[in-house]
Amino acid sequence: MSKQKKIIHVDMDAFYVSVEIRDNPELRDKPVAVGGRSDRRGVLSTCNYIARQFGVSSAMPTSLALKKCPNLIVVPGRMNVYQEVSQTIRQVFKRFTDKIEPLSLDEAYLDVTDCSLHRGSATLIAEQIRQEIYDATGLTASAGIAPIKFLAKIASDQNKPNGQFTITPSEVLPFIKTMPLKKIPGVGKVTAEKLSHLGLNLGVDIQNSNESFLSQHFGKYGHVLWNRCQGIDNREVEVSRVRKSIGVERTFDQDISDIEILFNVLSVKLLPELTKRCEKKVVNRQLTKLGVKVKFSDFQQTTKEQKYQRIDETILRQLLCDALERGKGKAVRLLGVHVGLSDQEDEKHQLDLGF
Numbered sequence: 001m002s003k004q005k006k007i008i009h010v011d012m013d014a015f016y017v018s019v020e021i022r023d024n025p026e027l028r029d030k031p032v033a034v035g036g037r038s039d040r041r042g043v044l045s046t047c048n049y050i051a052r053q054f055g056v057s058s059a060m061p062t063s064l065a066l067k068k069c070p071n072l073i074v075v076p077g078r079m080n081v082y083q084e085v086s087q088t089i090r091q092v093f094k095r096f097t098d099k100i101e102p103l104s105l106d107e108a109y110l111d112v113t114d115c116s117l118h119r120g121s122a123t124l125i126a127e128q129i130r131q132e133i134y135d136a137t138g139l140t141a142s143a144g145i146a147p148i149k150f151l152a153k154i155a156s157d158q159n160k161p162n163g164q165f166t167i168t169p170s171e172v173l174p175f176i177k178t179m180p181l182k183k184i185p186g187v188g189k190v191t192a193e194k195l196s197h198l199g200l201n202l203g204v205d206i207q208n209s210n211e212s213f214l215s216q217h218f219g220k221y222g223h224v225l226w227n228r229c230q231g232i233d234n235r236e237v238e239v240s241r242v243r244k245s246i247g248v249e250r251t252f253d254q255d256i257s258d259i260e261i262l263f264n265v266l267s268v269k270l271l272p273e274l275t276k277r278c279e280k281k282v283v284n285r286q287l288t289k290l291g292v293k294v295k296f297s298d299f300q301q302t303t304k305e306q307k308y309q310r311i312d313e314t315i316l317r318q319l320l321c322d323a324l325e326r327g328k329g330k331a332v333r334l335l336g337v338h339v340g341l342s343d344q345e346d347e348k349h350q351l352d353l354g355f
Contacts, residue, residue, distance in 0.1 A: 004169055006122035007237060008110045009144040009152035010129060012089070013161035015106035016082055017048045020075050022138050031056070031072045033065060042251065045077055049161060061299060082106075085137055092132045096125060101237045107156075109149060111237035123166045130164065147172065148233035154183050172231040176203035184228055186221070194218075203229045244343075247293070248273045249336025255297045257331040259324065263317060270337045271313060278311075278339065286342040287311070292319040294327065295334035302326045311339065 012018070016034040021027045031054060035045035044065055046058045054069035065072055086105040093100050099111035110129075118124035126143040133141045140162035144155025147169050158165035167175050180202060182192040198217060200206060206214070206229035214222030227233065248270050256262055290312065291305035304319040316337055324332070 003113050005111065005147045006113045006115075006120070007146055007149055007152045008112055008122060008126045008129070009146075009149075009156040010089075010093070010108055010110065010126075010133075011142050011144075011153075011156045011160075012106035012133075013140045013142055014046055014048050015085075015139070016046045016077060017075075018139050019078075019082060019085055021048065023081075024075075027073060027075075031069050033062075033072055033074050034077050035062070035074070044074070047072075085139070088136050089133055089141075092129060092136055095132070096129060099237045099239060101239065109152065109237045123164070126164050126166075130162075148231065149235050149237070150185055150228055150233050151175070151231075153185055154179070157183075176229055176231060177207065179203040181206065181225075181229075184225070186224070191218070191221075243341060245291075245338050245340050246274065246277050247291075247336055247338030248277060249293060249334055251295075251334045252332070255331035255333050256335075257329075259321070262320060262324075262332060262335060265335055266316060266320060266337065267313060270335065271311070271316070274337055274339065275311060287339050288342050289340035290315050290319065291338045291340065292316055292323050293334070293336035293338065294320070294323040294332055296327045296330040297333050298330060299333075300327075300330075301334070305340070 017032050020034060021032060029050070031048065031051035033044045033047035033051055033056060035042055042062045044056070044058055044060050044062060047056045047065070051065075051069055051072055054072070056065045056069050056072060062074060065074075082105055089106075090100070090102070090108075093108065093110055096115050096117065097110050097112050099113075101109040103109070112122050112125050115122075115125055117128065122145045126145050130141045130143055133139065142156050142160045142162060143164040144152040144158065144167075145164065146152040146155050146167040151167050151172065155165040155167050181187055181195050181200060187195070194217070195201065200209065206225055209226075211223065211226040214226050216222070218225060250265065250269060256265075287309045288307065289305050290308045291303055293301065293303045295301040302323050304323045306315060306319060308315055320335075
């Protein structure tokens, strides 16, 4: 009989902005955000909890954030510093387990099933991890502890900032019963609204539904929703994660309506950078698709993709035209291009970067 899994999801608290406040103590106790641009056309990467009290949030346009919080201090990001701090945090994780699945610079899953510290108490192990992160970096982290991955991630948000929450095996189903479905990773705004329209708002609503009904309305994801609300999540903590895509995008100083200018940006700015990134980061992987992302002047965005096995400017131009049609004449503030990659390495094929 296999051991009951003990999974910890560690999530740093407002990571980028916390690093900036740590390195600039004069920012403490003030509303602070990272990202944006001086001309207010940028978008925030993150903000501290003081700023959030004013309604400011990550991915919010700088102009809107400053309207909500006129005293907001916006500082530029320093990705090299964040990467260095992230490596320090990773070294802390390695003291407890070698089963680490990084999700980003500031969060990761840890499987501590076989960790013997604290007599195997995942709750106490998480407390020690958070303390050692603070000792090493001066930054706080929150943690969620559960026997399955998706609940560990939800739990890490329960007592933020600088807190943790444990869901024991016997508490899994009772916790899910009262859990808002919008908290399930993968349930975005559109899916949450569709669920609510069907009278499904809490985990218990899914439990009292049936799998075929969910599959009828949500396809394959209906099966995922059903399993999650039965407390089923058999995914392992993946020590190595395969990159699924590579992309590059650009936010413009002024909104662009002229399609010829957009074509020029695609050809001269984005495609060379995309090719360069592919050459640097991908070996022995096949392309599976090409895609174009457009964000319009009203911040609505759309993505058009097509299965294709090499970078092709003609295909990307057509995808751009299709995406622009969805905007019905709206100007463009951001343009991006990306490629999808096969799941496995293939020694017989080299990545085709030809145009």
